[in-house]
Amino acid sequence: DGGITQSPKYLFRKEGQNVTLSCEQNLNHDAMYWYRQDPGQGLRLIYYSQIVNDFQKGDIAEGYSVSREKKESFPLTVTSAQKNPTAFYLCASSTQANSPLHFGNGTRLTVT
């Protein structure tokens, strides 16, 4: 079955460490997205990529970095510059047309 895989489901890190969250899709979608969700809140866009080797900042890109070297993969690095990294991170993909987003089941990151 096609879909989006985010790993790991839970991730714990010490403050000051960079951490990379994985997102892989086998849907052959061109566009991929990273969102952050805090408790009781909606989703906020961190970065998105329209195509391989291209990406744009979303609404809250500070303290994060991404790469898009392959169509299937869009890893997100949470750097030590991110002041409040503890959150639920969601990856999504879509085709280039105005089509629905397909979401992964998220990674819950806890930084202490």
Added chain:
Amino acid sequence: DAKTTQPNSMESNEEEPVHLPCNHSTISGTDYIHWYRQLPSQGPEYVIHGLTSNVNNRMASLAIAEDRKSSTLILHRATLRDAAVYYCILREGLNTGTASKLTFGTGTRLQVTL
């Protein structure tokens, strides 16, 4: 990005229809109306989307006002599995090759009771 307004929460009895409203008074002519729902600790799930005409699929119906400034997601017979947060989102109309970003609000938390 165009914004949407939804009630924070709604309740429904099982087996009854549910109408979830959404206001989007600043919608542009090329914005599509998307609905997603999210269960706890899961990613959002696509429900339905439309532009001008009402839409039906196996999950729900979408009724869009004639002026497009509001829409209503209709669940015809609510079940306990429909309890979730429902997000109404406007997606920018696209030029070829452009992936638009979706802006999520806080959505409507639907509670379904027996």
